[in-house]
Structures are given as C-alpha cells and as structure tokens.
Amino acid sequence: xxxxxxxxxxxxxxxxxxxxxxxxxxxxxxxxxxxxxxxxxxxxxxxxxxxxxxxxxxxxxxxxxxxxxxxxxxxxxxxxxxxxxxxxxxxxxxxxxxxxxxxxxxxxxxxxxxxxxxxxxxxxxxxxxxxxxxxxxxxxxxxxxxxxxxxxxxxxxxxxxxxxxxxxxxxxxxxxxxxxxxxxxxxxxxxxxxxxxxxxxxxxxxxxxxxxxxxxxxxxxxxxxxxxxxxxxxxxxxxxxxxxxxxxxxxxxxxxxxxxxxxxxxxxxxxxxxxxxxxxxxxxxxxxxxxxxxxxxxxxxxxxxxxxxxxxxxxxxxxxxxxxxxxxxxxxxxxxxxxxxxxxxxxxxxxxxxxxxxxxxxxxxxxxxxxxxxxxxxxxxxxxxxxxxxxxxxxxxxxxxxxxxxxxxxxxxxxxxxxxxxxxxxxxxxxxxxxxxxxxxxxx
Amino acid sequence: xxxxxxxxxxxxxxxxxxxxxxxxxxxxxxxxxxxxxxxxxxxxxxxxxxxxxxxxxxxxxxxxxxxxxxxxxxxxxxxxxxxxxxxxxxxxxxxxxxxxxxxxxxxxxxxxxxxxxxxxxxxxxxxxxxxxxxxxxxxxxxxxxxxxxxxxxxxxxxxxxxxxxxxxxxxxxxxxxxxxxxxxxxxxxxxxxxxxxxxxxxxxxxxxxxxxxxxxxxxxxxxxxxxxxxxxxxxxxxxxxxxxxxxxxxxxxxxxxxxxxxxxxxxxxxxxxxxxxxxxxxxxxxxxxxxxxxxxxxx
Numbered sequence: 001x002x003x004x005x006x007x008x009x010x011x012x013x014x015x016x017x018x019x020x021x022x023x024x025x026x027x028x029x030x031x032x033x034x035x036x037x038x039x040x041x042x043x044x045x046x047x048x049x050x051x052x053x054x055x056x057x058x059x060x061x062x063x064x065x066x067x068x069x070x071x072x073x074x075x076x077x078x079x080x081x082x083x084x085x086x087x088x089x090x091x092x093x094x095x096x097x098x099x100x101x102x103x104x105x106x107x108x109x110x111x112x113x114x115x116x117x118x119x120x121x122x123x124x125x126x127x128x129x130x131x132x133x134x135x136x137x138x139x140x141x142x143x144x145x146x147x148x149x150x151x152x153x154x155x156x157x158x159x160x161x162x163x164x165x166x167x168x169x170x171x172x173x174x175x176x177x178x179x180x181x182x183x184x185x186x187x188x189x190x191x192x193x194x195x196x197x198x199x200x201x202x203x204x205x206x207x208x209x210x211x212x213x214x215x216x217x218x219x220x221x222x223x224x225x226x227x228x229x230x231x232x233x234x235x236x237x238x239x240x241x242x243x244x245x246x247x248x249x250x251x252x253x254x255x256x257x258x259x260x261x262x263x264x265x266x267x268x269x270x271x272x273x274x275x276x277x278x279x280x281x282x283x284x285x286x287x288x289x290x291x292x293x294x295x296x297x298x299x300x301x302x303x304x305x306x307x308x309x310x311x312x313x314x315x316x317x318x319x320x321x322x323x324x325x326x327x328x329x330x331x332x333x334x335x336x337x338x339x340x341x342x343x344x345x346x347x348x349x350x351x352x353x354x355x356x357x358x359x360x361x362x363x364x365x366x367x368x369x370x371x372x373x374x375x376x377x378x379x380x381x382x383x384x385x386x387x388x389x390x391x392x393x394x395x396x397x398x399x400x401x402x403x404x405x406x407x408x409x410x411x412x413x414x415x416x417x418x419x420x421x422x423x424x425x426x427x428x429x430x431x432x433x434x435x436x437x438x439x440x441x442x443x444x
Numbered sequence: 445x446x447x448x449x450x451x452x453x454x455x456x457x458x459x460x461x462x463x464x465x466x467x468x469x470x471x472x473x474x475x476x477x478x479x480x481x482x483x484x485x486x487x488x489x490x491x492x493x494x495x496x497x498x499x500x501x502x503x504x505x506x507x508x509x510x511x512x513x514x515x516x517x518x519x520x521x522x523x524x525x526x527x528x529x530x531x532x533x534x535x536x537x538x539x540x541x542x543x544x545x546x547x548x549x550x551x552x553x554x555x556x557x558x559x560x561x562x563x564x565x566x567x568x569x570x571x572x573x574x575x576x577x578x579x580x581x582x583x584x585x586x587x588x589x590x591x592x593x594x595x596x597x598x599x600x601x602x603x604x605x606x607x608x609x610x611x612x613x614x615x616x617x618x619x620x621x622x623x624x625x626x627x628x629x630x631x632x633x634x635x636x637x638x639x640x641x642x643x644x645x646x647x648x649x650x651x652x653x654x655x656x657x658x659x660x661x662x663x664x665x666x667x668x669x670x671x672x673x674x675x676x677x678x679x680x681x682x683x684x685x686x687x688x689x690x691x692x693x694x695x696x697x698x699x700x701x702x703x704x705x706x707x708x709x710x711x712x713x714x715x716x717x718x719x720x721x722x723x724x725x726x727x728x729x730x731x732x733x734x735x736x737x738x739x740x741x742x743x
Contacts, residue, residue: 082707085494107710111494259602262691263580407708418691422604437515 042097044076050352088113095331099324103403109141114326131361138399149321152360156389162299163278180307184254187278198254200277204261214241221398231438242427258421286356290377302382303389316398487716507717520701528676539623561621572685604694630664
C-alpha cells in the first residue's frame with residue numbers, strides 16, 4: 001500500500017514536470033509558424049472597446065506577410081505607465097505602445113524609450129503633416145518625430161438633451177462662463193437624494209484638465225505656463241475658470257462639491273448617465289453611453305463647445321492629437337512594427353471609433369467615421385452635435401509646447417485648487433500661492 | 445593540512461547548513477541588500493528615471509540639503525510623525541486594556557480574539573475601501589457620529605483637518621488585533637503565584653493590573669512599540685487608496701511622497717535620498733528606544 005502511494009505520487013509529479021513545459025510551449029505556438037513575427041502592442045484602452053477588433057483585422061489582412069499583433073492593455077495611470085516604462089527600459093518586451101499626453105511623450109523620447117521615426121518616415125514618404133496638417137509638428141520632440149499621433153482629442157460639454165428640452169433651453173453653440181453658470185443654475189432642482197445638478201465637474205478624477213479645457217480656448221495650448229520658467233496661475237482667465245468652478249460648487253450649488261466627488265467616489269457614469277446632472281465635462285465616456293446594460297438610461301446625449309472666458313475670447317478650438325503610437329527602439333522587429341503603425345493610423349482605427357475614439361488622419365471618410373461613432377448608440381447620441389463638436393476637425397487648435405516639470409506643477413495646482421474648493425482660501429489667494437510654488441519649482 | 449575528524453565533521457555540518465540557507469541568502473542579497481546599496485549610491489545623484497539606467501551625474505549631498513527646503517518633504521515628515529505619535533500609543537494602550545479584559549472578564553474568548561484579529565489579516569486594500577464607504581456622508585460612521593449628537597460632522601476624507609485623523613483611526617482599528625494577539629499569548633504565560641500573593645496582600649484588580657500586569661508585560665510592550673513604530677512610519681497603502689495625500693497635501697506622508705517623487709516626478713536620486721533619511725530616522729528612534737528600555741522594561 002505504502003509503495004503504491006509512493007509510486008503514484010512520483011508518477012504524478014513526473015507527469016507534472018513533463019507536461020507543464022509541453023503545455024506552455026504548446027500554447028505559445030498556436031497559430032504562429034516558424035516565420036511569423038509577433039508584435040506586442042500595449043495600449044490603455046480595454047481590448048473589448050475596439051483595440052482587439054482592430055488587431056484582429058490587421059492579423060487577418062497581414063497573415064500572408066507573416067506579421068501578427070498581440071494587444072495587451074495597461075491601465076493608463078501612474079502605476080500602469082510605470083509598468084510600461086520599466087518594460088521599455090529593460091528590453092524588448094513591448095514593440096509598439098501608446099502614449100497619451102505630450103509631457104509623457106517628451107520624457108519617453110528624451111529617455112530613449114521611443115524610436116526616432118525620421119528615417120522611416122523619409123524612406124516611405126509618410127510625412128505626418130500631409131495627414132494631419134502642421135499641428136502634427138507640435139508633437140515632434142526637439143524637432144523630430146518620435147510618435148505617430150492617431151486620435152483627435154476634440155472634446156466639449158456633454159449634455160442631457162432631454163433636460164435641456166424640458167427646460168426650454170436650446171443646445172448652446174456659443175457661451176461664456178457667466179452664461180454657462182446661469183444655465184447650470186436653471187437646470188438645478190430638487191433636494192437631497194433627488195437633487196439634479198446642472199453640471200458635474202468630475203473633479204475627483206483630475207482637476208487639471210478642467211483648466212486645460214476652459215483656459216486653452218483663450219490662452220492657447222499651455223494653460224499652465226507663461227514661459228518655460230513661469231507658471232500662469234495668476235492669469236485672469238485661469239483665475240476666472242477657478243472662480244467659475246468654485247462658485248458653481250460652493251455658491252450656487254449647481255454642481256456636486258469637490259468633497260462630495262472625492263468622498264463618494266462619484267463618476268460621470270454614476271452622475272450624468274444616472275440622470276443626476278444635466279451636463280458633464282468629458283465625452284470620453286461615450287463608450288459607457290452606448291453600454292445600456294451597465295448604465296441603463298434613455299435620454300439623448302448632445303454636445304456643446306466648452307464655454308469661454310468672455311465674448312470674443314474664443315481664440316482656439318479646444319483639441320489636439322492624442323493616442324500617440326510609438327515604437328520601442330529596442331524592438332527586434334522595428335520594420336514590422338512600423339508596418340502596423342502605418343496601417344493603424346491610416347485605416348485600422350474604425351473599430352476603435354465605435355468605442356468613441358476619432359482618428360486624426362485625413363485618410364478616413366468623415367461620414368464613415370460618424371457612422372461608426374454612432375453605431376450602437378443611434379438613439380442615444382444626438383448625431384448633429386456629435387459630428388460638429390467631436391468629429392469634424394477644426395483648423396485652429398491650441399497646441400501644447402511646454403512640459404517643464406509638468407507633474408510637479410500639476411500637483412501644486414491640484415493641491416491649491418482642492419484647498420480653494422474646500423473653502424479654506426479664496427481663488428485669488430490660492431492661485432497666487434500656486435504661482436509662487438510652481439515658479440520656485442520651474443526656476444530650479 | 446589535514447583536519448582532525450572532529451573539525452572535519454564540524455566543517456561539513458556547517459557547510460551543509462549554509463547550503464540549506466543558500467537560496468534564501470542569494471534572494472536577500474539580490475533583492476534586498478544590493479538594491480539597498482544601489483539606492484545609497486543613487487541618492488548622491490540626480491538620476492531621472494526616464495533617462496535610463498546609469499545615466500546620471502553625481503551631485504554630492506545636494507539631495508540631502510534640498511529636501512529640507514522642500515515643503516512637500518517637510519510637511520509629509522510632520523504628518524508622519526503626528527501619525528506615529530498618535531497611532532502607536534493608541535494601538536498599544538487599547539490592545540493592552542482589551543487583552544486583559546478579554547482574559548479576565550469574557551466568555552467566548554477565542555471567537556472574540558479572532559474577531560479582533562480579522563482586520564489585521566484582511567487585505568488592506570479591501571479594508572481601506574470599506575472605510576471610504578464608512579466615512580462617506582451616508583456611511584455608517586458618519587451616521588453614528590450624527591446620532592451621537594454631532595449634527596454637521598465634516599466630510600472626513602474630504603476635509604483637510606480630518607483626513608489624516610480618519611486614516612489614523614482606521615489604522616488603529618486594523619492593527620489593534622495583532623497587538624491583542626501578542627499580549628494575550630504573553631498574559632497566558634504570567635506567573636499565577638504572583639497574582640495570588642497580591643490578592644492575599646489585598647491588592648484589588650486595578651492594582652494588580654497597574655503593578656503586576658504592566659510590569660510583567662513590559663518586554664512585550666517594548667517589542668510592540670518598536671515594531672508598530674516602524675510600520676506606522678512606513679504607512680502607505682491606506683493613504684494611496686483613501687486620499688492620495690489629499691485634500692491639498694493634508695494627508696501626505698513620507699513614504700507616499702517618496703513614491704510620488706520617484707514614480708510621478710521620476711526623481712529617483714531624490715527619492716532614494718529621502719528613503720535613506722527615513723531609514724536613519726527609524727534607526728535613530730529604535731536606538732533611543734533600545735537604550736531607554738533599561739529604565740522601564742523588566743525581564
């Protein structure tokens with residue numbers, strides 16, 4: 001009996017030892033022959049929101065060329081980006097990846113984490129400006145292209161059209177901070193748990209993009225900076241934007257306060273899609289608008305441009321390029337990675353458009369993009385304002401150019417802004433302090 | 445040279461011993477000691493993480509000088525000290541009292557101790573998220589406070605004055621079970637005859653506690669003071685999950701700032717320098733306690 005048990009155990013352990021590597025090698029070989037090159041593509045969007053479909057399409061079209069792309073998602077926050085960068089610095093675990101903001105892009109280009117694409121672009125005549133105009137040049141680092149921007153980041157206020165109709169307010173096409181504040185007040189009603197707010201600022205997620213959207217339209221693409229060594233927190237437009245948010249949260253009560261947003265972990269889905277606010281700040285939740293299983297609602301969502309500081313102060317259209325595709329310079333398959341990058345930028349994005357990402361290359365048919373964007377949400381999205389605000393490109397974007405110490409400067413702004421919104425200091429005081437602190441960092 | 449049989453045997457058994465601990469030693473060397481030494485080296489540099497490994501300039505003690513004029517550093521250091529100075533005594537006093545009460549006056553000792561211990565072995569992320577809900581305006585904690593007569597309690601985690609104390613309360617709650625467990629095992633080993641003698645001499649329960657239990661348990665208390673001090677100086681997870689150092693910088697603690705400057709600001713050299721300062725502070729505190737124990741710890 002004892003012997004039998006011993007023999008059985010030994011056999012089981014042995015079989016484990018033998019089978020495990022077989023199984024492992026078996027799984028990695030499925031579908032890849034000897035001469036198939038696998039490109040590992042990292043992005044921050046969940047695979048089911050489009051990237052997987054896009055990658056599948058590529059694999060189908062390029063099967064005969066022996067290229068295969070595998071998509072892996074990293075969460076686009078500090079920790080996720082750190083994971084990506086550790087991978088990039090330590091070797092060739094990633095071939096192609098997405099960068100989402102200009103300041104991070106600059107770091108990666110200067111830190112040899114992104115390939116200088118100058119030669120590849122020249123060789124293939126793939127000059128980026130022919131696809132996206134001179135704005136493309138704003139995404140060069142030190143005058144050289146290190147990435148291919150693929151997405152048009154053109155946003156606006158998201159609004160509940162049913163609530164606007166019921167209040168007899170037409171969907172705005174132009175408005176100032178004051179008019180916006182007034183409309184938000186009109187749309188606010190109810191008390192306690194039944195209260196419907198005019199606006200939701202989504203401030204618990206990030207306080208800096210609020211500034212980005214409200215200020216950039218007047219002051220240009222660097223709303224936080226006056227120059228490389230001076231911050232812009234005492235600028236009248238910045239202070240007015242801070243005052244607008246503060247007044248709506250703490251004076252009018254037309255938006256959930258910052259403390260509420262933080263302590264209740266509010267989200268655009270939980271507030272706007274639940275019908276608890278008439279407007280919200282960021283249309284990147286289009287994906288959730290279409291997802292009526294998780295976020296049941298039946299009102300129509302429309303879009304309006306962000307309000308501006310004062311009449312006649314709309315100098316730029318809020319927007320720019322994003323989803324910057326980069327190639328890892330340590331990759332062993334740069335040629336194949338480049339093939340994928342070109343394909344994705346010029347024709348591969350339609351599946352991700354359905355998830356709410358608009359391509360910035362002029363190689364797409366605008367009607368096709370609009371149709372894909374509305375697909376699955378025809379009843380829930382107002383097609384006219386969707387097209388006008390989110391899809392049709394403008395020719396006067398505010399392009400960012402300064403990234404000096406941006407993480408620290410953002411942190412300073414966020415801290416002072418929080419203190420203002422919690423009523424511990426006035427906007428003017430807080431922004432003066434923010435400027436002093438940020439300037440000290442910038443002049444280091 | 446030939447070894448005597450005795451020495452040869454000794455050498456052999458020693459080698460066998462080392463062979464057994466070798467995997468562990470390699471692990472410690474590779475993943476703890478070397479990185480520690482490396483962090484000391486880069487604490488004298490201006491290394492920016494994005495510039496790649498090894499791409500840095502030596503700047504002497506600049507990092508160690510700069511940090512004292514960095515408001516984020518000094519504020520977070522003050523917050524950390526405040527946090528530890530409250531959390532450590534609160535945890536230990538509470539644990540001592542509860543452990544004695546359970547031991548003396550409770551039925552169903554084991555389930556109660558287990559219940560007390562649960563928060564300590566629960567995942568800190570889950571605990572923190574539950575407490576975020578507890579502290580929300582409609583959460584049980586806020587309602588409890590309201591029913592006790594405080595009509596307009598603050599938005600705990602959303603209030604600069606209350607965010608850190610709220611996290612401290614949670615930390616005490618989750619750590620107290622561990623201290624109770626340690627105390628309980630010590631209490632069970634206390635000499636019964638001393639208590640009998642005290643009772644015969646007419647000492648009441650409080651006097652027995654005051655003059656016997658506290659003295660008998662002083663080595664345990666000493667152990668707990670040192671370990672809880674070190675862990676509370678290194679508090680990170682609840683801050684990261686519950687407030688991310690906010691509102692403003694009101695709940696920023698040292699380890700959280702080290703994390704921020706390394707992984708948001710990419711200043712690896714500076715972050716390493718702060719880590720070494722943290723180490724020096726902890727080392728100094730522990731040394732002081734070690735010397736101070738002669739005055740109050742009786743074995």
